Amino acid sequence: MTKTLGDITNELTERVLTPAKSESERILREAQIKAEKIIADAKKEALNTKNMARQEAEQVFKQMEVDLKTAARNFILLLQERLEETIAHPTVEEEIKEALKDREFLKNAIEIVLQEFTKLGGTENKIEILLPAKEREELGRWFIEKFHQKALHNINVHFTDKVSFGFKIGLEDTGTYFNFGEGLVEAFTEFCSPRFRKYFFAEKEG
Numbered sequence: 001m002t003k004t005l006g007d008i009t010n011e012l013t014e015r016v017l018t019p020a021k022s023e024s025e026r027i028l029r030e031a032q033i034k035a036e037k038i039i040a041d042a043k044k045e046a047l048n049t050k051n052m053a054r055q056e057a058e059q060v061f062k063q064m065e066v067d068l069k070t071a072a073r074n075f076i077l078l079l080q081e082r083l084e085e086t087i088a089h090p091t092v093e094e095e096i097k098e099a100l101k102d103r104e105f106l107k108n109a110i111e112i113v114l115q116e117f118t119k120l121g122g123t124e125n126k127i128e129i130l131l132p133a134k135e136r137e138e139l140g141r142w143f144i145e146k147f148h149q150k151a152l153h154n155i156n157v158h159f160t161d162k163v164s165f166g167f168k169i170g171l172e173d174t175g176t177y178f179n180f181g182e183g184l185v186e187a188f189t190e191f192c193s194p195r196f197r198k199y200f201f202a203e204k205e206g
Helices: 005-101 103-121 133-147 182-200
Strands: 127-132 155-160 167-171 178-180
Touching (some): 005 182, 103 127, 103 167, 127 133, 133 155, 178 182
Antiparallel strands (some): 167 178
């Protein structure tokens, strides 16, 4: 049977074009699916990146808040220390110096401390007293008058520029002294500092 042009066309369509069309449609569908997956994955990755960036930003912000609070707290503590140094300590020092300028007060203090120190140190040890050089004339005469009938031989009195006010007392040759000058300032400053902080840096109520 002789094939016509139409027969040949139909045969080509069935054998070539139809399968080719089906294959192209399949390829397009697969490509579309892959493209949609790529887009979905990209969106998911972008969302993850965005969330991670937001979390990192929140963490950085929180750390900045902590750092700022720490810096502010340290500044307040430093300010308190400076104010204590410039107010509490000088005030205490001025008051103690003023008290020790009173000759009668100083003499009474020396006499009381000497009596107690003699009890503790016994008569077998020499007691050494260091006094300001500027007090040599008056206190030197007072020591002689006060203790001439007592155990003055057991007491060595030295006047020195190393003591600016008050006095130091200790056992001779030990190099250790109780400091009733700068030591009193330090002791009273330590005593007053908590009260200074309480009244000057009290926390707000409520």
